Amino acid sequence: MLESHDAVADAAAVGAPDGVHAFVVAAPDARVTDILEADLKGLVRREIGAAAVPKSVRFVSALPRVKSGAVARRILRKVAAGDLSNLGDPSQLADPGVLDDLLKTPASA
Template sequence: MMEGHDGVGEAACVGTHDGVHAFVVVAADTKASDILEADLKGLVRREVGAAAVPQSVRFLSALPRDKSGAVARRILRKVAAGDLMNLGDPAQLADPAVLDELLKAPASA
């Protein structure tokens, strides 16, 4: 749904006990900003409803993917929940460096 926005290259949302969390890769000609974040939250509010608005948005250069190309949602759920233990073997990811970025990327509130 967020991928319909011109500023978004790809996105993944996961649910945790405290709500929805979004992980967004911005389009090549777009810069991550508070304005983009507000735009995305407004888009979700209008198109899906208030209950689906993300609690946080993290902008990344790439989403974590396993070697077969699937988004590693288990890792995204654990990071969103603040559970940084037992994220799994980074060697199982197509690009292990994405995990480092994911752990450093600040989450909005």
Template sequence: MLESHDDVAEAACVGAADGVHAFVVAAPGARVTDVLAADLKGLVRREIGAAAVPQSVRFLSALPRAKSGSVARRILRKVAAGDLSNLGDPTALADPKVLDELLKAPASA
């Protein structure tokens, strides 16, 4: 759904106790701003409904992926829940540097 926005290359949403959290990779040339985060929340509100609006939007250079290419949603769920313990072996990721970026990326509320 979020990928339908022109400024989004890819996105993954996960649920946590406090609601939905979005992790977004901006399209090349897109400006990552609070306005973009608000626009993405508005898109979800219009297309799906208020219950699906993300509590936070985090912009990353890439989503964490296993070496098989699948998105590491378990890691995203733990980060969304604020549980940074036992994220697993970073060498199991296709690009372990993404994990460092994920832990440092601020969330737009």
């Protein structure tokens, strides 16, 4: 749903104990700003409803994907919950370097 925004190249949302968290890859020509974050939250509020609005939005360079191409949502859920222990074997990811970037990217409030 977030991918429908012109400034978003790829996105995934996951649930965590404290709410929904979004991980967003900005389009190459997009500027990552607080305004973009607010716009994305507003889009979710209008299209799905207030309960689905992400508590945080993390702008990342790429989403972690397994070798088959599916988003590694288990990793995203653990990162969203702040549980960085036992993220699994990075060699199972299509690009293990994405994990390093994901862990360095702070969540918005």
